[in-house]
Amino acid sequence: MVYVTGVGLVNVDRHYDKSTRRLAFEASTAALESSMAEGVDFIIVASSISYLHEPQLDLASYIASSMGLRGVRSITVECGEASGLAAVMTAKALIDSGQASRVLVVGVDKLSEYPSWRVYKNLSLLYDTESDAFYSIGLGGIAGLLMRLYMNVYNVDRLTLAYWPALMHQNAKANPYAMLRFAITPEKVLEAQPVAEPLTLLDTFPLGDGAAALVLEGKASRGVLAEIVDVESATGYQSIALSDDPLKIESLEVAYGRLVERTGMGSVDVVELHDSFTITGILILETLRFTERGKAAEAVAQGVFSVGGEGPVVNPSGGLKARGHPIGATGVYQVAEVALQLAGEFPGLKVDGARSGLVVSINAMGSSSYVAYMRAVG
Amino acid sequence: MGEWSSARVWRSRVYRYRLIAGRCRSCGRAHYPPANACPYCGSRDLDEVELPRVGRLISYSVVYATPFEDRDRSPVVIGLIDLGIARLVAEVVDVKPGDLRVGDRVEAVFRRIAVDGNTGLIVYGIKFRPVRVG
Numbered sequence: 001m002v003y004v005t006g007v008g009l010v011n012v013d014r015h016y017d018k019s020t021r022r023l024a025f026e027a028s029t030a031a032l033e034s035s036m037a038e039g040v041d042f043i044i045v046a047s048s049i050s051y052l053h054e055p056q057l058d059l060a061s062y063i064a065s066s067m068g069l070r071g072v073r074s075i076t077v078e079c080g081e082a083s084g085l086a087a088v089m090t091a092k093a094l095i096d097s098g099q100a101s102r103v104l105v106v107g108v109d110k111l112s113e114y115p116s117w118r119v120y121k122n123l124s125l126l127y128d129t130e131s132d133a134f135y136s137i138g139l140g141g142i143a144g145l146l147m148r149l150y151m152n153v154y155n156v157d158r159l160t161l162a163y164w165p166a167l168m169h170q171n172a173k174a175n176p177y178a179m180l181r182f183a184i185t186p187e188k189v190l191e192a193q194p195v196a197e198p199l200t201l202l203d204t205f206p207l208g209d210g211a212a213a214l215v216l217e218g219k220a221s222r223g224v225l226a227e228i229v230d231v232e233s234a235t236g237y238q239s240i241a242l243s244d245d246p247l248k249i250e251s252l253e254v255a256y257g258r259l260v261e262r263t264g265m266g267s268v269d270v271v272e273l274h275d276s277f278t279i280t281g282i283l284i285l286e287t288l289r290f291t292e293r294g295k296a297a298e299a300v301a302q303g304v305f306s307v308g309g310e311g312p313v314v315n316p317s318g319g320l321k322a323r324g325h326p327i328g329a330t331g332v333y334q335v336a337e338v339a340l341q342l343a344g345e346f347p348g349l350k351v352d353g354a355r356s357g358l359v360v361s362i363n364a365m366g367s368s369s370y371v372a373y374m375r376a377v378g
Numbered sequence: 379m380g381e382w383s384s385a386r387v388w389r390s391r392v393y394r395y396r397l398i399a400g401r402c403r404s405c406g407r408a409h410y411p412p413a414n415a416c417p418y419c420g421s422r423d424l425d426e427v428e429l430p431r432v433g434r435l436i437s438y439s440v441v442y443a444t445p446f447e448d449r450d451r452s453p454v455v456i457g458l459i460d461l462g463i464a465r466l467v468a469e470v471v472d473v474k475p476g477d478l479r480v481g482d483r484v485e486a487v488f489r490r491i492a493v494d495g496n497t498g499l500i501v502y503g504i505k506f507r508p509v510r511v512g
């Protein structure tokens with residue numbers, strides 16, 4: 001059993017005045033204060049692009065020292081965009097094994113450090129540098145060609161796919177930690193600047209900085225927000241070109257299958273998933289079988305995943321699209337958001353009476369996938 | 379692409395200059411670029427096979443959000459290409475993005491991939507272009 005007893009979130013934004021360590025400190029302090037925990041056994045830092053944007057090796061030790069946690073055990077976890085949930089998985093394993101009883105997990109990354117062209121280049125390294133990223137795929141080359149493939153295979157038009165970012169912006173409006181808190185229409189998505197046709201700037205995440213932290217404990221003595229029942233994962237193909245069915249995220253299918261088998265979980269009330277691009281969100285919904293193949297965009301447009309819809313409420317935070325996506329921190333944000341939903345304390349769009357939740361975090365188009373099943377307590 | 383040392387460029391020359399793929403002796407499937415084990419069955423019993431140089435475009439994206447060094451040739455077209463026994467992702471050149479169609483026949487051409495701004499190292503490799511009709 002692992003319980004979330006504290007969360008700390010920094011609003012995703014361009015924090016030019018704050019270093020990686022400062023952001024990590026602010027999120028950690030908030031998490032420790034909210035859990036009223038005295039001391040932690042381990043600090044696990046999830047960070048990815050910071051190695052390129054504010055270079056520091058052995059980051060976790062330096063973050064620990066800079067926040068006065070001298071002598072604490074520290075580990076840095078780097079799994080690209082999935083680093084945050086991979087860090088939670090590591091923390092849970094330490095607690096389950098008895099090696100730790102209280103762990104601070106903090107995810108942090110900054111995307112505003114450099115001009116966007118340099119950030120795009122660095123983000124392309126999330127993809128395989130020996131195949132896809134050997135070429136100039138930029139920010140969204142692989143997502144763009146998958147989006148075109150999806151539209152052709154399932155005969156889905158571009159406008160139908162634009163309901164996803166519109167929903168994410170709508171959801172983010174009430175989230176004080178979201179970077180983009182304004183509504184957009186689906187039509188506006190099509191008119192936006194092209195990033196990797198057919199996808200536009202409004203199909204992808206804003207370049208912001210952020211940090212999120214969790215206090216995880218093995219014993220639920222006081223102030224528990226939620227329980228993390230299990231975290232599972234799997235690796236996938238290095239390139240979409242190797243997959244016979246690139247419109248299914250194979251690593252996610254395997255990871256989710258493992259999670260269902262281990263926990264016996266059924267349907268969930270709330271989901272926070274990895275919509276790095278519109279097409280990523282759609283493919284995740286279909287890989288999880290929340291809809292039939294080729295039908296997720298239409299279901300989103302019909303409100304199936306909105307509050308009051310038939311499906312689970314998906315990304316009430318606004319998702320990567322509108323909350324933002326500080327690469328290594330994102331999975332930690334997602335777990336914190338679901339924990340707050342299950343405790344009835346999420347400060348944005350609430351999913352009333354939510355008792356169970358799912359977090360989905362993947363790197364690139366599924367080089368690896370991580371999933372977590374969470375439950376309300378009491 | 380990221381930073382490449384001259385040793386790294388040299389190591390990858392064979393499959394970058396010719397379309398040499400790995401082929402699994404166990405399950406028979408091919409993969410590009412060659413890996414240490416078969417991505418499908420995990421076997422390490424592999425040999426090499428040269429891929430056909432002509433294939434079909436399964437899908438493509440016109441990338442505007444390119445790194446700085448590619449700005450002068452932006453937008454860059456990135457294609458998913460079916461070569462029969464294997465697929466790969468590669469850049470598609472010598473075409474106006476608006477003239478490209480899914481299903482087009484494309485052929486491999488040898489081109490410059492990148493120039494390292496610090497060292498002047500030039501990286502070459504294979505791109506694809508539409509097959510001219512007639």
Ligand SMILES: [Zn+2]
Pocket residue numbers: 402403404405406407416417418419420421
């Ligand atoms: Zn094989």
